[in-house]
Amino acid sequence: MDLTSLSMAEIWKLYAEYYGRLRLLHPYRQLLLTAISEMNSHINLKPTSTIFDAAGGDGGLLWALQSDPALPKPRVLLIDQSPDMIARAQCEPYDGHVDCRVADIDQPHTTWFIPEPVDAVHCGHAVYASNDPCALIRRFAAVTKPNGVLVFTNPMPEPNMMAVLKEHLAVVAAAGLDVGAELAMLQTELAPLVAINDEILRHSGQLHMSDEATTLAWLEPRYWQLQNHYRTYAGNDLMVVATRTKVEV
Numbered sequence: 001m002d003l004t005s006l007s008m009a010e011i012w013k014l015y016a017e018y019y020g021r022l023r024l025l026h027p028y029r030q031l032l033l034t035a036i037s038e039m040n041s042h043i044n045l046k047p048t049s050t051i052f053d054a055a056g057g058d059g060g061l062l063w064a065l066q067s068d069p070a071l072p073k074p075r076v077l078l079i080d081q082s083p084d085m086i087a088r089a090q091c092e093p094y095d096g097h098v099d100c101r102v103a104d105i106d107q108p109h110t111t112w113f114i115p116e117p118v119d120a121v122h123c124g125h126a127v128y129a130s131n132d133p134c135a136l137i138r139r140f141a142a143v144t145k146p147n148g149v150l151v152f153t154n155p156m157p158e159p160n161m162m163a164v165l166k167e168h169l170a171v172v173a174a175a176g177l178d179v180g181a182e183l184a185m186l187q188t189e190l191a192p193l194v195a196i197n198d199e200i201l202r203h204s205g206q207l208h209m210s211d212e213a214t215t216l217a218w219l220e221p222r223y224w225q226l227q228n229h230y231r232t233y234a235g236n237d238l239m240v241v242a243t244r245t246k247v248e249v
Contacts, residue, residue, distance in 0.1 A: 016084035018193040026171045027234045032064035035151045038241045039120045042149040049074035050118040055126030059092030079103035109139040117145040123152040128208040134218045141223035142249040153237040155209045163234040222247045
């Protein structure tokens with residue numbers, strides 16, 4: 001895929017078109033499902049619950065919620081700065097109430113279309129790209145109810161996508177499927193996404209792909225109580241789970 005003649009606006013549009021192909025990978029699907037499991041274990045998701053999906057992209061969290069028929073379908077407020085991502089999220093099948101809006105997590109929380117404090121905040125693969133991760137997580141506190149839960153994932157330094165591929169192929173092999181055919185399919189389907197992602201990273205400013213200690217330090221104890229943290233996405237990400245204190249922001 002030749003991206004050299006495209007503007008960044010055109011590249012971001014392509015990114016939205018191809019981003020959903022990540023769901024072909026078992027580790028990525030598991031990442032989304034684990035985030036739902038963590039939220040549910042801390043606040044017991046109900047149809048009356050509200051999840052704020054910050055920088056929610058094309059609606060991967062909606063897919064995860066919908067994939068479990070037994071799980072109640074909470075209300076989801078999803079924002080993303082890309083209109084193309086929002087358009088795709090709006091097309092994601094979901095039995096619960098969902099409100100998708102174009103908004104930027106680096107802007108004040110009053111611009112996020114959140115009418116009242118939410119029960120849970122999810123932010124997958126986006127904190128690292130924010131201008132100030134600590135300030136962003138403080139803004140998350142401003143929109144979260146006391147005892148509400150925050151689940152976010154952040155890439156570790158020097159991510160290894162080959163580990164993701166190996167983990168996926170191990171699942172394929174365990175299921176008795178054709179690993180060679182699966183690998184060929186993934187190479188074809190994911191090559192455009194990898195090229196687009198590399199181009200975006202090349203033009204990006206400072207990215208906060210941080211070690212465990214740095215990532216956990218973004219949680220200010222006056223606002224968040226750390227509940228859990230562990231490696232996920234074939235060791236490439238740190239998943240962080242925290243609950244909201246009663247201290248106002």
